[in-house]
Amino acid sequence: MSHRVQVVTKHVLAPAPVASKEFAVYESGTHFGVTPDYEHKWPFPEAGPLAEKSAPPMCFPMMLEQACQRVGKEFALAAEKPVPHVLRPGEAPSLPWEEWSKWTWKDYYEDSRKLAKAFMHFGVEQFGSVTIFGFNAPEWALSAMAAMMCGGKFVGIYSTDTAEQVQYKVDHSNAAVMVVDSHAEFAATVAYIEELTCLNAIFCWGTFEPAVLKRKDGSECKVMSFKEALQLGESQGSDEALAQRMQAMRPGHAMGIIYTSGTTGQPKAVMIHHDSAVAQGAIGTLDNTGVLDGYPARIISYLPLSHIAGSLMDLLFPVYMAYTKNLHSTVYFARPYDLKEMTLAARLQFVRPTIFLGVPRVYEKMQARMMAVASTITGIKKSLATWAKGKGLEYCRNLQAGGSRSKPFMHTIADKLVLSKAREALGLDQCRIFIAGAAPISRETLEYFGQLGMMIQNVYGMSESAGIATLCHKDFNEFGSVGQAPEGLEVKLFKTGEKGENIEVPRCAPGLKVVPEENQGEICFRGRHIMAGYMANPRFGEEHVKDITEKNASTIDQYGWLHSGDKGYMDTNGVVRITGRYKELIIGAGGENIAPVPVEEAIKKSAPALSNVMMVGDNRKYNVALVTLTAEGATGELPGTDKLAGVALEVNPAVKTISEAIKDPIWQKYIQDAINVANNDPNVCISNAWKIQKFAIVPRDFSIQTGEFTPSLKLKRSVAEATWKDLIDPLF
Known part of the structure; x- marks a missing residue:
């Protein structure tokens, strides 16, 4: 039964102005839902890359099926199995390629189907959920896609979550099946097995011990290996039932839940619908795939897949690129300890990624290690390095928005002798696209890598916008900013009026050192990429549903504007800069x-x-x-x-x-x-x-x-x- 709640939102807007054909026209109303079966609706722009004809709404399992037909023999996923031990502190060389476990795109599709049928066997219903608990792995990707295939949602759990947080997310998402890595994740799950009455099965892709967990009420939770689950789906699953689930799927249905990592209270369940990810795929491929010159993308997966940044880059973008561009990607999975033991460099040197996404902390750690090495260099080598980096910095600044884009004299020699060697040492010499997101990154870090020939594109967004809301384009990159709104997405800055209405703040001139308060406001965005809403669980009672509805209403107003909570300003070039967060002021x-x-x-x-x-x-x-x-x-x-x-x-x-x-x-x-x-x-x-x-x-x-x-x-x-x-x- 559907439990939909209609509310009057807190933000009252004046009549919408006449919009560009690249922007959709939103009518006043409720632009979110709160229940697992909610089907999101949105208006399309008439023209541009996010118009319905340019980027047709699709469900990701159908895209994977098409990708299988187009690039089926190419490798999609690769991982070292079993994960080798660290030899010495900071030393963990990669295995030879022939020793990696690999899945072609055809394997990816077929194993996802088998797993989806196993999920259905254990009670995952249409609009249900599958929770995934473990470090990034091929099994994580397969489980996410399988959850979508059977009409449900994938729900990632952070490896750092406590047993209490695990219990809440499994219970709140109504997960019938949980997929875990190994002993630690299994132990955190079964600690509250009595309370998890909806959980029917646990599939383990790492080491485990077969068991049947019996609750006091007489119900059982089956524990089995990932391989056994695939075999069960293949032998006992129904292709006809799976086909019916896929036919019932709509682009406006939620395909995943990203739990926000709030600092107080229980996390909110952000419903990412299929079309929000389609919009993100269109945004990402429009600006960047040409940089790859048609060559396959190599991606290293190490940021949490339970976070929107990791799930977009490692799970969804590769499928979208294979479907729309016939451009296959291979996702290489890092080892679970690579960040902790500071051995990610070994994986980078092996994979030689062509696209690299890093949170600022990762780039800062790389910078600190490189600066420490540089401090030990003396004499002629130090003079040469200083000269080369000076040439690199000059070129980097020329490539900034408004710069000449010209190479300084002798830059080519500086790059060949010094700068290219630094990129090679990092394993990033073949990388064409560098992205930073999820937190603020300093201009100094951007310039440090820029002088080495690694021009990082800063992106800004949140789980509620399914990822990107603004980005620094490769041809208009302005360090210190979060870039501009991609084509087809709207970004405006509002102050709240006395009656709760949105008052748009005027844009300021580019390059101001100090921006007047009247030019600053809350950064808000609107478009196909906006979430379906925060999900409530009707089992948790009317007060819970009311609370989640109110949180939705305070986040998405009656004309579809998502209010970020971030304070900033926009210049007349459309470049956005963040000056703070209202809750952090x-x-x-x-x-x-x-x-x-x-x-x-x-x-x-x-x-x-x-x-x-x-x-x-x-x-x-x-x-x-x-x-x-x-x-x-x-x-x-x-x-x-x-x-x-x-x-x-x-x-x-x-x-x-x-x-x-x-x-x-x-x-x-x-x-x-x-x-x-x-x-x-x-x-x-x-x-x-x-x-x-x-x-x-x-x-x-x-x-x-x-x-x-x-x-x-x-x-x-x-x-x-x-x-x-x-x-x-x-x-x-």
């Missing part, structure tokens, strides 16, 4: 709205030995900062050790640990000097209220494991502030 003693990120980034720019800077000052009489230092083993997932690493060892060569640095006057001066630079820069601290008065060194780095980072490596400010309360309070 620090309210100063005088009522000032202070955006902490620009101040934090300015400090890190002057003090590269710092790993993280977090500004604290909300409802306080002034601002202070917590800083963490670059340390051995600090990967973002793990906090690392007490030992300093990289450029941090150069601040005071006599100091080797964080514990010593906390008491060291040279370190204190190093940090204070960087804070003074930021405080005295009027483009960073626009008034005294923005300045940082005191700081404290945290005895370890922030990490996912210790709770300060989300699984996508965003800073959880409230958690960090609570964790380090004893360090913060004495500063006031």
Whole structure:
């Protein structure tokens, strides 16, 4: 039975203006749903790349079927199985290609069908769910596609989720089947097996022990291997029943759920519908596939597939490219420990990806290691490297929007002698497309890689927009911005009027150092890519459904505008820059709205030995900062050790640990000097209220494991502030 709720949203808009033919016309109404069976509807633009004729709505299982027919013999998925052990710290060379396990596109399609029939055998219904818990693997991709094939949704669980979080997501998504990697994921699941009464089976693709889990109420949960599940689907599954499920599928149905990693309360279940991913595929391929010159794409999968960025890049884009461009991709799966053990470089050097997606933290770690190596070079080699990087930086800046795009004299020689060697050492010498997303990335990091010939395209979006909302185009890349809206998608900035109405803020001139407040507002977007809504589970009761409905209404207004919660401005070129997040703004003693990120980034720019800077000052009489230092083993997932690493060892060569640095006057001066630079820069601290008065060194780095980072490596400010309360309070 369908439980649909109609609401009046909080945002009231004036009548919509006459729109360009490349923008759809939205009527006033409710543009979201809350139940698992909701079919999303959207208006199409009349022309442009997202018009119905240009990018017809499709369901992804049908695309995979077509991809199988077009590029079926090519390799789609590859992984090292079993995963080899680390030989020594930081050393884990890849296996020879002949020892990798591989799936062709035909294998991918056929195994997904077998698995879909096994899911149906164990009770996955139309509009049901399959939860997937484990590090990226071919089995993850197969399970996601199989969940779609049987008319359901794939639901990723982060490897860092606690047993309680696992229990909530499995229960809330009504998962009848769960697919897990190995012992750790299995243990976290069965810890709450009594409460998971909807769960009928667990398929394990790693090591496991066969079992039948019996609950006190007499119900059972079957545990079997992934291989057995495929065999069961092939021998007992019904092709006719599967065909009926696929025929009943619509592009507006949800195909996946991305649980947002909020800092408070239970995560919200973002419903990604098939067409939102079609729109993302059209956006991504329009701007970038030509760069590949028709050659196959090589992608390394290492960012969580339970996050929208990883699922788009590794699961959905390859299928879309094979279907629309006859361009096959091979997704190579990294090892589960590659980020933790800092051995991702070995996989990059083997795969030689042609497309690389990294969150800022990954790029920053690469930069820190390269800078540490560079600091050991002396003499003629150092002079040559400095000269070459200078030529690279000049060319990089010429390639920025408005630049001459000309190569400086001797750049070709500099690239051949030095810059190309750096790209080769990273394993990124054949990469044509570099992408950064999921969190803010500093201009300094973008220029560092840009000088080496790696022009990173920054993208901005959120789970609720199924990924990309703006991007820096390859031909109009402006460092420090999040780029422009792709063709066919709308982006506007609004302030909220006295009656709750949206008031569009005017665009400002390009290149302003300080942007007036009247040109800043909330970044909002609209188009085919917007989510179907946050899903509610009717089993959880009327109050739950009402709560989720209200959250939807405060996020998507009556004309379809998704309100991001991010503050920023747009110039007359359509380039968007983010100045803060409304929920993260620090309210100063005088009522000032202070955006902490620009101040934090300015400090890190002057003090590269710092790993993280977090500004604290909300409802306080002034601002202070917590800083963490670059340390051995600090990967973002793990906090690392007490030992300093990289450029941090150069601040005071006599100091080797964080514990010593906390008491060291040279370190204190190093940090204070960087804070003074930021405080005295009027483009960073626009008034005294923005300045940082005191700081404290945290005895370890922030990490996912210790709770300060989300699984996508965003800073959880409230958690960090609570964790380090004893360090913060004495500063006031």
